[in-house]
Amino acid sequence: MNLVAGLDFSILPQQLANGLLLGAIYALIALGYTMVYGVLRLINFAHGEVFMLGSYAALFTSWALGFTPEALKNGAEKPSSWMVLALMLVVSMVVCGLIGVVIERLAYRPMRNQPRIASLITAIGVSLFLQYAGGLFLPQSPPPAISEQVNPYRKDSDNVRLTLKDAPAALKAQAKLLDAEAGKAEAAYRASEQQDPPGHTTAATEDLRQKYQTLERSAQKVEGEVNGQSVKLNIPFGQLIMLITTIVLMLILRHIVMYTRTGRAMRAVSHDFDSASLMGIDVNNVVTVTFLIGSALAGAGAMMYATFLRTNLTPFLGVTPGVKAFVAAVLGGIGNIPGAALGGILMGVVETLVIWLGFSGYKDAVAFVVLIAVLLFRPGGLLGSSKVEKV
Amino acid sequence: MKFWGVRLLSFVLAFGFVYGLDVVTQTAFPNLYRLAVLAGLYVTLAVSLNLINGITGQFSIGHAAFYMIGAYAAGFVSQHMYASQPLGPVLWLVVMMAVGAVFAAIAGIVVGLPSLRLRGDYLAIVTLGFGEIMRIVVQNVDPLGGAYGLNVKPFGEPPKILWLVWLLAVLCIAVCRNLLKTSHGLPFIAVREDEVASAAMGVKTSSVKVTAFVIGSAFAGAAGALLAHSETFISPDTFKMDVSFIILTMVVLGGTGSITGSIMAAVALFAIPEWLRTMQVMIPGSSIVAGILAVGIMVSGFRWVQNNYHESVSKRIGAYLACVVGAAVAAVVLSFVLAFIPQLAQQRLDVAMLRMVIFSMVLIILMLLRPQGVFAHHEFSWDWLSKVLRARKGVTA
Numbered sequence: 064m065n066l067v068a069g070l071d072f073s074i075l076p077q078q079l080a081n082g083l084l085l086g087a088i089y090a091l092i093a094l095g096y097t098m099v100y101g102v103l104r105l106i107n108f109a110h111g112e113v114f115m116l117g118s119y120a121a122l123f124t125s126w127a128l129g130f131t132p133e134a135l136k137n138g139a140e141k142p143s144s145w146m147v148l149a150l151m152l153v154v155s156m157v158v159c160g161l162i163g164v165v166i167e168r169l170a171y172r173p174m175r176n177q178p179r180i181a182s183l184i185t186a187i188g189v190s191l192f193l194q195y196a197g198g199l200f201l202p203q204s205p206p207p208a209i210s211e212q213v214n215p216y217r218k219d220s221d222n223v224r225l226t227l228k229d230a231p232a233a234l235k236a237q238a239k240l241l242d243a244e245a246g247k248a249e250a251a252y253r254a255s256e257q258q259d260p261p262g263h264t265t266a267a268t269e270d271l272r273q274k275y276q277t278l279e280r281s282a283q284k285v286e287g288e289v290n291g292q293s294v295k296l297n298i299p300f301g302q303l304i305m306l307i308t309t310i311v312l313m314l315i316l317r318h319i320v321m322y323t324r325t326g327r328a329m330r331a332v333s334h335d336f337d338s339a340s341l342m343g344i345d346v347n348n349v350v351t352v353t354f355l356i357g358s359a360l361a362g363a364g365a366m367m368y369a370t371f372l373r374t375n376l377t378p379f380l381g382v383t384p385g386v387k388a389f390v391a392a393v394l395g396g397i398g399n400i401p402g403a404a405l406g407g408i409l410m411g412v413v414e415t416l417v418i419w420l421g422f423s424g425y426k427d428a429v430a431f432v433v434l435i436a437v438l439l440f441r442p443g444g445l446l447g448s449s450k451v452e453k454v
Numbered sequence: 455m456k457f458w459g460v461r462l463l464s465f466v467l468a469f470g471f472v473y474g475l476d477v478v479t480q481t482a483f484p485n486l487y488r489l490a491v492l493a494g495l496y497v498t499l500a501v502s503l504n505l506i507n508g509i510t511g512q513f514s515i516g517h518a519a520f521y522m523i524g525a526y527a528a529g530f531v532s533q534h535m536y537a538s539q540p541l542g543p544v545l546w547l548v549v550m551m552a553v554g555a556v557f558a559a560i561a562g563i564v565v566g567l568p569s570l571r572l573r574g575d576y577l578a579i580v581t582l583g584f585g586e587i588m589r590i591v592v593q594n595v596d597p598l599g600g601a602y603g604l605n606v607k608p609f610g611e612p613p614k615i616l617w618l619v620w621l622l623a624v625l626c627i628a629v630c631r632n633l634l635k636t637s638h639g640l641p642f643i644a645v646r647e648d649e650v651a652s653a654a655m656g657v658k659t660s661s662v663k664v665t666a667f668v669i670g671s672a673f674a675g676a677a678g679a680l681l682a683h684s685e686t687f688i689s690p691d692t693f694k695m696d697v698s699f700i701i702l703t704m705v706v707l708g709g710t711g712s713i714t715g716s717i718m719a720a721v722a723l724f725a726i727p728e729w730l731r732t733m734q735v736m737i738p739g740s741s742i743v744a745g746i747l748a749v750g751i752m753v754s755g756f757r758w759v760q761n762n763y764h765e766s767v768s769k770r771i772g773a774y775l776a777c778v779v780g781a782a783v784a785a786v787v788l789s790f791v792l793a794f795i796p797q798l799a800q801q802r803l804d805v806a807m808l809r810m811v812i813f814s815m816v817l818i819i820l821m822l823l824r825p826q827g828v829f830a831h832h833e834f835s836w837d838w839l840s841k842v843l844r845a846r847k848g849v850t851a
Contacts, residue, residue, distance in 0.1 A: 170818060174822070184817060195807075198810075200743075424594040427586070435583055438568070442576070
């Protein structure tokens with residue numbers, strides 16, 4: 064009971080919305096994990112690092128477009144437009160796609176006939192290599208961040224506001240009344256203060272001051288009550304763009320996978336690698352395309368993560384989102400594309416719920432708890448088939 | 455008679471080795487003692503992970519968790535109880551090793567249980583996740599010092615710590631070696647080779663897997679207890695995921711399943727970064743990029759020779775040498791060319807920062823060229839040595 068008593072339910076919808084937005088990013092990364100796993104049965108540990116490199120690609124693009132810390136020093140303003148955001152998104156996706164293809168070609172393809180554990184160790188090695196080689200060469204101290212001026216829709220007035228449940232009208236009226244009264248009392252107090260001789264406060268002024276402060280306090284109390292009883296949503300417009308972009312990208316992915324030749328080949332390879340190659344499908348080509356698409360999606364996620372969620376970039380940035388996205392992929396059923404999207408959103412929501420419950424110190428551990436629970440009780444994931452893997 | 459003679463000889467050799475190490479490290483330059491202690495801990499960790507990964511074939515990549523549990527359990531108990539008990543420091547350290555081992559073994563059971571249902575990469579992920587969960591929990595528990603860490607200083611300098619560390623390493627090696635050499639170890643190997651078949655032959659695969667986890671994690675826990683006392687300060691950052699990967703690299707480099715390999719790789723992979731750290735040379739960024747690219751060229755050359763060049767041994771050795779020479783030339787040329795890129799040439803990097811880059815490259819290159827590890831599944835033995843020597847003699851005679 065005590066646990067529930069400390070919770071603020073009026074901010075729950077806002078937290079859920081935040082979780083949904085964060086989950087959209089996780090879903091984008093999870094798609095890369097799940098596609099690669101579906102085709103190669105390989106956990107691509109380096110995927111989180113591709114994400115990290117994507118955020119740096121977005122950072123460098125923003126610098127190339129003139130949004131450098133030097134140019135924006137001392138509060139200098141620089142106009143931006145949606146074209147800047149689109150360019151950053153495209154550059155980040157292209158760079159990540161290429162990096163993914165190169166990693167596959169150099170590190171994973173030679174391992175294809177080895178036992179799966181060998182590929183897994185290679186993937187860990189690539190992941191560590193990108194982190195620490197990135198640590199040598201990428202700017203990191205102080206951790207750079209993409210300037211918020213890149214986002215043309217950052218003003219508070221652009222935010223999308225929704226009132227889900229309003230406070231009772233009587234309470235609102237009372238708040239308004241008290242506010243007006245407090246305003247009047249303040250005016251009276253200020254006027255009296257003006258009339259006093261400088262450096263001396265008369266008893267009448269002191270009296271007025273105390274009256275004003277009491278009124279102000281009760282006005283604030285009622286105001287707090289109004290806020291507590293009404294349920295509002297406040298979503299920055301940038302994050303709304305993020306959500307829409309994610310949905311569009313997922314629809315494009317769905318179209319590619321379900322309605323194109325390449326997509327059909329991908330599904331065939333993921334169904335049975337050897338038979339697909341016997342049926343004349345160029346398996347290498349399919350794997351390359353898979354890495355290209357998966358990594359490009361991670362790049363899109365990275366650009367939006369770094370721009371709209373205003374993260375400081377470090378070479379180790381990719382580890383945590385990478386792990387959570389992997390958990391999301393497993394949660395949805397690894398190898399299952401709609402599952403990855405669902406799992407990602409669930410992971411985002413779970414994470415914000417844990418913060419809401421007051422365990423923010425444990426927010427990174429929850430991903431693993433979810434993972435272990437899923438693997439133990441439903442190894443196939445939510446949308447996957449629940450047959451136990453026999454190797 | 456011979457049996458006991460050999461046992462006695464092993465004991466004498468083990469103690470003699472540690473005594474020699476003690477004398478040498480204390481008389482040589484001061485930091486060497488600490489390095490020898492840490493190297494011994496890494497040997498224990500690598501050999502104990504090898505029991506889980508290499509001998510039983512359960513792919514665990516969260517060994518740092520057991521190390522951490524041992525360190526924190528022993529550190530906490532030691533800090534609170536040393537003053538109110540009669541034991542001297544050395545005996546107390548032995549008791550603390552036991553405490554660390556017991557706590558880590560309990561954690562080993564907890565982690566071992568999922569291994570009954572999961573295998574391969576999924577088990578790897580679960581062990582990794584367990585390690586991270588443990589680390590985050592410790593970070594959030596205030597009596598353990600939270601993120602700031604825990605001071606473990608019940609007495610002054612821990613006495614005879616090198617003895618304890620290396621005797622623990624020897625004990626761990628002996629346990630694993632004897633397990634492999636006796637009938638007790640056969641089920642472990644059977645589970646590694648084919649779990650379904652061994653279950654069909656009556657091997658209790660569940661208990662074997664959990665036992666491997668318990669023994670392996672107990673040794674890691676004992677090592678952690680000694681680490682806590684020798685370093686006198688531990689924090690969750692001491693046991694990050696990287697540590698697990700370093701131990702894994704040691705096992706994989708040495709050859710999964712080979713105890714000799716694990717020991718050699720642990721010492722080598724511990725010594726190389728420490729040696730780099732003492733160099734304190736600043737290298738321009740362009741040279742480092744050139745070096746990495748040259749290594750890539752060398753590896754692809756090696757792979758080409760491995761796969762496409764089926765000539766006599768001497769010709770193949772010549773081809774490998776050509777690859778090395780070519781890579782060296784490429785490194786020199788590339789470092790000159792890349793020096794024209796001002797961003798790279800002006801960046802000066804400390805060699806010590808290359809530590810983890812080297813680890814990761816070793817891991818990748820090894821998987822590309824020799825996935826079974828340097829020693830593969832072979833072990834060092836006197837029989838093997840005498841066979842090699844005899845074969846030499848036979849050739850010369």
